[in-house]
Amino acid sequence: MKYIQSSKNPVVKQWKKLLTKKERDLTRTYIIEGFHLVEEALKQEDTVLEIILVEGVDIPQKWNVDSVSISMVSDEIGKVLSDTETSQGIFAICKQKEGEHIIDQAATLMLLDGLQDPGNIGTIIRTADAAGIGMVVLGKGTVDPYNPKVLRSAQGSHFHIPIVRKDLHEVIPLLKERDIPVYGTALENGVEYTTVKPHSSYALIMGNEGNGMSNDLLTETDQNLYIPIYGKSESLNVAIAAGVLLYYFKNGQ
The missing domain is CATH 3.40.1280.10 (SPOUT methyltransferase, trefoil knot domain)
Structure with missing residues (x-):
C-alpha cells in the first residue's frame, strides 16, 4: 500500500483532474466516491484500477481487493478529491467500459x-x-x-x-x-x-x-x-x- 501525504503530489493532481470531463474522456477513466459505489464497482470484473483511502478508513473485510492497487492518503487529499459535503473517505479510479x-x-x-x-x-x-x-x-x-x-x-x-x-x-x-x-x-x-x-x-x-x-x-x-x-x-x-x-x-x- 502506498502512502501519499501532500496534495501537491503529481498522482493526486492527476486524480483531481478526473473531476473534469476533459480528463475523463482523455484517459477513459473516472473517479467514484463512497463505500456503496466502490463496492458495486468491485463486483464488476476489470473495472476498478485503484482504491484510495483516507487515513483511518478501512476496507471492509468481505471485499476482494487482492488484485487492486491501494493508496492511503491524508485527510487534506481526501478533501481535495471529494465532491460531497461529508466524505466517507474512500474513492476508486475506474475504467470506462462503454465501448x-x-x-x-x-x-x-x-x-x-x-x-x-x-x-x-x-x-x-x-x-x-x-x-x-x-x-x-x-x-x-x-x-x-x-x-x-x-x-x-x-x-x-x-x-x-x-x-x-x-x-x-x-x-x-x-x-x-x-x-x-x-x-x-x-x-x-x-x-x-x-x-x-x-x-x-x-x-x-x-x-x-x-x-x-x-x-x-x-x-x-x-x-x-x-x-x-x-x-x-x-x-x-x-x-x-x-x-x-x-x-x-x-x-x-
Whole structure:
C-alpha cells in the first residue's frame, strides 16, 4: 500500500483532474466516491484500477481487493478529491467500459436527448436499471454519465446496465432496421401513453428538461407519447416521467 501525504503530489493532481470531463474522456477513466459505489464497482470484473483511502478508513473485510492497487492518503487529499459535503473517505479510479457495449445487443433502450441536470440523468439510469432496461444511450448535449453528481444519483447502476454515448440520429435507424419501435415524448402530435400497447422491445426517448425533445428527432419516431397532467402543474420532472413510462411498458409486456 502506498502512502501519499501532500496534495501537491503529481498522482493526486492527476486524480483531481478526473473531476473534469476533459480528463475523463482523455484517459477513459473516472473517479467514484463512497463505500456503496466502490463496492458495486468491485463486483464488476476489470473495472476498478485503484482504491484510495483516507487515513483511518478501512476496507471492509468481505471485499476482494487482492488484485487492486491501494493508496492511503491524508485527510487534506481526501478533501481535495471529494465532491460531497461529508466524505466517507474512500474513492476508486475506474475504467470506462462503454465501448464494450453494442447497441445491437439491446432489445429495450432508454435514449436521452440533451438532458442537462446530472441528478435527473443519474435517476433515469437508476430507474432504467430497476425496470430491467437493456441499455441507456446518451445523445449529443446530454451531460457526461461519469459526472460525479450523475454517478452519485445513479447509486451504482452504472455497473449494472450498459451506458453508451452516441448520436441519436445514428441510433434510431439501427433500431428501425431491427423493427424496434421508437417512442418520443411530446404533447404536440402525441398520444396519451396508455393508448399504446407495450412491446417486448422498444426505445423511449426523453428530452431536455426545459425544451423537450429536439424537433428533428421527433420526426424520426414511430409515435410520440405524453403523460396527462390532472392538477395545476405545467409538467412532470423528466426523471419522474421516465419512471412512469418505463414501468407502464414493463408491466404491460
